[in-house]
Amino acid sequence: MHLIQRPDEPASEITPREVYESRRRLLTGAAALALMPQAFAQSGKLPKLPAVKSAVPGAQTMEKPTSYSDVTSYNNFYEFGTDKADPAENAHTLRTRPWTVSVEGECAKPGKYDIDALLKLAPMEERIYRLRCVEGWSMVIPWEGYSLAELIKRAELNSRAKYVEFTSLADKSQMPGVRANVLDWPYIEGLRMDEAMHPLTLLTFGLYGEVLPNQNGAPVRLTVPWKYGFKSAKSIVKIRFVEKQPMSSWTKAAQQEYGFFSNVNPNVDHPRWSQATERRIGEGGGGLSALFAKRRATLMFNGYEPQVGQLYAGMDLKKNY
Numbered sequence: 001m002h003l004i005q006r007p008d009e010p011a012s013e014i015t016p017r018e019v020y021e022s023r024r025r026l027l028t029g030a031a032a033l034a035l036m037p038q039a040f041a042q043s044g045k046l047p048k049l050p051a052v053k054s055a056v057p058g059a060q061t062m063e064k065p066t067s068y069s070d071v072t073s074y075n076n077f078y079e080f081g082t083d084k085a086d087p088a089e090n091a092h093t094l095r096t097r098p099w100t101v102s103v104e105g106e107c108a109k110p111g112k113y114d115i116d117a118l119l120k121l122a123p124m125e126e127r128i129y130r131l132r133c134v135e136g137w138s139m140v141i142p143w144e145g146y147s148l149a150e151l152i153k154r155a156e157l158n159s160r161a162k163y164v165e166f167t168s169l170a171d172k173s174q175m176p177g178v179r180a181n182v183l184d185w186p187y188i189e190g191l192r193m194d195e196a197m198h199p200l201t202l203l204t205f206g207l208y209g210e211v212l213p214n215q216n217g218a219p220v221r222l223t224v225p226w227k228y229g230f231k232s233a234k235s236i237v238k239i240r241f242v243e244k245q246p247m248s249s250w251t252k253a254a255q256q257e258y259g260f261f262s263n264v265n266p267n268v269d270h271p272r273w274s275q276a277t278e279r280r281i282g283e284g285g286g287g288l289s290a291l292f293a294k295r296r297a298t299l300m301f302n303g304y305e306p307q308v309g310q311l312y313a314g315m316d317l318k319k320n321y
């Protein structure tokens, strides 16, 4: 077993966010723009992705969305580097067309979906979800997509389909981070079938009314709002229905730290830090003031307990972390 030192874990305060923010404030004018183009990112540069407000219960948090700039410049996407600023800086080399998502495994109708056909499979909805990273920070993000269930039901599962496994692209020529051995590539994640079929589980194509920026997982990713962020695989190329519980990349890297379920749970601490509170990105301003911003209490199932709590009825959530 080997431990992976995650770069933004609370144990290693001052967090890179604060370092990054203060570094950013030291830079001015043209120099800053040249070095960190994404740090000042605004929406309005990518193709629009029209969507209707989702009627799925729980899909419209009333909390204030995190700024587009923060959502697109503070990312975890290890295929492009382990620093929070790396994905925005490096993900421009990702080619999102042509792009095919292969749907395979225990079903009657497997197939290869071209991304532009996948986009039109079901009506695009806007959902405003909280995203809670296992590292202890959170954001509120307006996503565009449709329930993964729309795709699953078209595949006509057989009785052996108990889980679904997601595979992200792993191409060294487009993704510089894949040359490093930080994880066993490709990035793999999985859900139990009832979790995958839950209407809140979103096959995601956009954010803030536009197609996904590459650093957020273009052209298609998953968003599972009641689980830690790492369950939401980015830049997906394969969706496979399987009988046995998939081995996800983070579980493989550190099994006692990252379990298969990884439901947000303030009562079950990560072995190396508490999960009771979180820091909302963008709160308390930049630089040092962010250090003193009040952390907020993390909610059971990230606040989605009314919608998803019954999926885990009778399960020991300390054992099934």
Ligand SMILES: Nc1nc2c(c(=O)[nH]1)N[C@H]1C(S)=C(S)[C@@H](COP(=O)(O)O)O[C@H]1N2
Pocket: 071, 074, 075, 076, 077, 078, 079, 131, 132, 133, 134, 168, 187, 215, 216, 217, 228, 229, 230, 231, 232, 233, 234, 235
């Ligand atoms: N393929 C892939 N998917 C990934 C990751 C990754 O490194 N690679 N990071 C995960 C983690 S830890 C988080 S918190 C979220 C972050 O999503 P965001 O950058 O859109 O906020 O993506 C998840 N999906």
Ligand SMILES: [Mo]
Pocket: 076, 132, 133, 134, 135, 228, 229, 230
């Ligand atoms: Mo994360």
